[in-house]
Amino acid sequence: MDKGETLLEHMERQGMSRRTFLKYCASLASLMALPPSAAAAMAEALGKARRPSVIWLPFQECTGCTESITRSHSPSVEGLIFDMISLDYQETLMAAAGFQAEEALQNAMKENYGKYVLIIDGSVSTGMDGAYSCIGGRSNLDSLQEAAKGAAAIIALGTCASFGGIPKANPNPTGAVPVSDIIKDKPIINISGCPPIPVVITGVIAHYLTFGTVPELDKHGRPKAFYGETIHDRCYRRPFYDQGKFAKTFDDEGARNGWCLFELGCKGPITYNACATSKWNDGTSFPIQSGHGCIGCSEPDFWDAGGFYKALSTPANPLKYVAAAAVAGAAAGVAVSFANRARKQKAKSEHETATTSDLEK
């Protein structure tokens, strides 16, 4: 793609139709919990965007994040977003190696200085001056500090880059820290998850292209559009939680009836992520649908949080919305889901045609 070309021009040249694009935006709006009417406004703005240069550096990581994203994007609709960026450096995917690869990195940074998006996966080792994790004879700490200087924004991809993740788990032998502990003067978007949901990264890039800004972030630096609600908020087992129907073991009658997994250690109530709606494995399922509680992998220090099978403290104030819906015959259930969106200040556009300024909240 010619870098001066808009996305829509690029797509038209490739023979893609406007409907395909509208459809992509519909799926993105759904994932971002925007009202469906937002799809048209997004398509309009995204179509006019120009693609940014992206430099992707892997640090102390297992390549799970890269696997998660590359496995998802073959010829799928969200794969379209990979046309939207110019991926100028990615060690796992690029053909170049050794000095050529290092040269490609230096060139990409120089040519796009001040404008590129820097993606980091993996935590940064600070022990022994960063000597625990080096690439091409340089510590990750050093590479990060250099690459961050010319970045317009940084995406910390995965729980390791966002919060330190598994490398930082007790006793943290390498002195692992998240990107945000090192870089203080650039906007950082944390896309946590072990691994993160593929479409969330495409969504964040789509947001950046649509609005030219970093999306609204929560207290942990995660985009609220994807991390605004807990797994529990969107869990289809939630009505059983509200009715106090809990599976006590993984093979009891409650488990067979699909009851809530809270007492089996589900961390859904304290975990912010989009698994319950975007799901995994080509939209097949997510852990709770497969019968296992959420392990909370998108939260800071999830590995040291006291055991995956240990129940959180007793559920407090269940919403009881099922009963309300049934008795009042009103749209109470839907209203609860909509109320969650209201937290993100978007409910106001529910019954209006949305514009991009409505979305940029």
Next chain:
Amino acid sequence: MSSISQIPVQVLTANDGLTGQAEAVLTEIAEMLSRFLETGKGDSIDLRSLPLSPADKIWLDEQLGRGEVEIGIDAGGRSVVTETAYAGVWKIEHRDTEERIVAELIEVTAMPEIVQPHKTDIEKSYNTLQSSLKQIS
């Protein structure tokens, strides 16, 4: 375990797993229809954003039924737009090229937006047709 009959299999009834959510969705659709009749403004529900159980989804599909129109769209994967038994209430299912469902919507409107061609595309097709005609003559 000595015989297969000792495995404690339990058959669930069709209503096991219903949460009451689907009923609420139906009520919401009725409200949307009444708003559409009053103001002419369409609206939609993103079914994947709601915590519907598999049983809820089946129940909702049964309640909505099928109307006379089914439109297939081939754009970056298959999409099917189906009129429900209630005129003005459409079910839209978008799939990508790998057949994964990427969006599931209920749209209350006379004709869903994805079906209608964009004005710029119509203008373009007019120009293309004009130049084809010139070449022929």
